[in-house]
Amino acid sequence: RQQxxxxxxxxxxxxxxxxxxxxxxxxxxIKDATKSVEVGGEGVGLLRSEFLxxxxxxxxxxQEQYEIYRDVLLELGPERPLIVRTLDVGGDKPLxxxxxxxxxxxxxxxxxxxxxxxxxxxxxxxxxxxxRASEHxxxxxxxxxxxxxxxLRLAKQVVEEERVKxxxxxxxxxxxxxxxxxxxxxxxxxxxxxxxxxxxxxLSQYTLAMDRGHPKLAAxxxxxxPAVLSLIKMTADAAHRHxxxxxxxxxxxxDPQAVPLLVGLGIDELSVSVPVLPEIKAQIRQLSLAxxxxxxxxxxxxxxxxxxxxxxxxxx
Ligand code: PEP
Ligand code: MG
Numbered sequence: 001r002q003q004x005x006x007x008x009x010x011x012x013x014x015x016x017x018x019x020x021x022x023x024x025x026x027x028x029x030i031k032d033a034t035k036s037v038e039v040g041g042e043g044v045g046l047l048r049s050e051f052l053x054x055x056x057x058x059x060x061x062x063q064e065q066y067e068i069y070r071d072v073l074l075e076l077g078p079e080r081p082l083i084v085r086t087l088d089v090g091g092d093k094p095l096x097x098x099x100x101x102x103x104x105x106x107x108x109x110x111x112x113x114x115x116x117x118x119x120x121x122x123x124x125x126x127x128x129x130x131x132r133a134s135e136h137x138x139x140x141x142x143x144x145x146x147x148x149x150x151x152l153r154l155a156k157q158v159v160e161e162e163r164v165k166x167x168x169x170x171x172x173x174x175x176x177x178x179x180x181x182x183x184x185x186x187x188x189x190x191x192x193x194x195x196x197x198x199x200x201x202x203l204s205q206y207t208l209a210m211d212r213g214h215p216k217l218a219a220x221x222x223x224x225x226p227a228v229l230s231l232i233k234m235t236a237d238a239a240h241r242h243x244x245x246x247x248x249x250x251x252x253x254x255d256p257q258a259v260p261l262l263v264g265l266g267i268d269e270l271s272v273s274v275p276v277l278p279e280i281k282a283q284i285r286q287l288s289l290a291x292x293x294x295x296x297x298x299x300x301x302x303x304x305x306x307x308x309x310x311x312x313x314x315x316x
Contacts, residue, residue, distance in 0.1 A: 005282035009040030013284035015263070015292075022269040023281045024081070026249055030068065033075040033082075036274050040281060043080035045197060045271025046142075046249040047072065049126070050089055057096050059122070065129035073137030081138040083197065083271075084130050085176065086123060086155075088144035090115045092213075098122075107211065112145025112176075117154055127159045131168050140172040142197060147179040152192060176249075178202035183231035186238035196239050197271065200250025204228050222305035223252035229261060229299055229308070236266035247271055254280065256315040260287055261308070264296030283315060 013023045024045035025036035033044060052060045052068060073082055089095055090111030091103070098119070103109035116123035130141050143155045156173055163170060177183050178199030186196065200223035205212040207228050212221045223229075232248070239246040247269030252258035254272040259280060262270065272280050299308045 001282070002279065005278040006039070008282060008285075009278040011040075011281070011285065012042075013281040015284060016286070016288045017290055019263070019289040021263055021267070021284050022247070023277060023284070024083075024247075024269060024271045025274050025277055026271050027072075027274070030071050030075060032274055033072045036277065037075060037077075037080070039274060039277045041080070041274070041277050043076060043138075044072070044082045045247055045269060047082060047084045049084055049087055050093070053087055053089065053095055054093070055096075059097055059125075062125045062129050062132075065126060066132045069130055069133035069139060070136045073133060073139060076137060078137055081140060083140045083142050083174065085142045085144050086113070086116055086126050088112050107205070113143045113151050113155055114145065116143070116158075117151060120158060123155065123158050124162060127162045128166065131159070131163050131166050131171065134168055134171050140174060140194070142174045142176060142195075144176045144199070145178060145202070146175040146189075147181050149185070149188060149192070152189065156192070176202075177231075177235050177246075178206070178250075180207050180231060183235045186235045187241070190238045190242035190244050193244065195244055196235050196246040197269075198232055198235055198246065198248045198250060198267075200228065200232070200248055200252045203231060203250065207231060220305070222309075223250060223255075224258055224261065224299070224305040224308040224312075226300055226302050226304070226308060229265065229296070232262070232267070233265045233296070233300065236268075239268075240266060245269060256280070256283055257309060257312045259283055260292045260312060261296050261299055263287060263289065264292030264294070 013021045024043040025041040026046040028048050028051050091106035172194035174195035176199045177196050204221045204223045210217040210221045236246040245268040249271035253270040254276050
């Protein structure tokens with residue numbers, strides 16, 4: 001099966017009833033970008049830009065960042081989009097050169113975009129590097145951990161100010177949907193973004209109030225929980241009402257049991273880990289959108305992830 005998937009890697013992920021799903025890659029650097037193209041990836045749905053900052057004693061310069069984004073774009077070529085997520089650290093991920101106060105509840109503290117807004121020069125520099133790289137391909141910017149509209153507007157303002165200074169064309173701006181408040185209010189976010197990308201790892205941990213890394217609880221932090229699926233549906237529906245698209249870049253996008261549900265809930269783009277990418281594309285080609293929609297409706301009526309997993313056929 002793996003070999004058949006690889007042989008058909010360049011074929012689009014179009015269901016039996018002619019519904020297309022974009023299948024792109026989650027990457028952590030240039031090597032993954034190259035690999036993603038080799039296996040038929042249609043772009044990058046999540047560049048975790050943290051790798052540029054972690055394990056360093058000084059902040060990366062704007063020029064260093066620009067060169068990396070440019071090189072990734074050159075690997076992807078002119079057609080494939082690249083979504084760069086702005087720095088997503090804080091909480092349990094410290095930065096050597098950025099003194100952050102110790103917090104009692106790091107996952108509920110200063111992390112993601114909250115750091116970007118608290119230290120605007122960090123975000124400003126990164127935005128400039130991304131905007132400068134835009135002449136080399138289809139680059140998009142995405143903010144992590146957005147929890148309210150005020151944060152989105154402030155972050156967009158930073159990007160717009162730097163864009164005007166640089167005199168470049170606007171780029172598409174999206175947000176991670178990984179905090180329940182944002183999924184619940186997706187209808188209000190949709191007019192102000194170009195796209196949503198659902199971070200189901202964090203969305204599950206915040207919806208279920210369970211630490212995704214907890215040794216005893218992590219197994220229950222499952223994005224197939226109907227509460228999480230319901231938030232995914234709200235997000236996709238709101239996006240579509242406003243002519244926008246919604247993707248998933250959390251771990252469930254790479255889970256064959258979740259794929260039919262996500263397609264059925266109206267997800268337009270799956271950003272998956274590189275090694276499984278051809279198989280996810282091959283799986284979608286075997287599905288029918290109509291069946292996926294029926295399955296999703298059934299899943300939403302269940303009470304926990306275990307029941308949902310019992311409902312969905314296992315692909316082997
Ligand atoms: C997520 O939360 O689902 C996500 C993709 O972001 P990360 O795993 O990097 O927190
Ligand atoms: Mg996350």
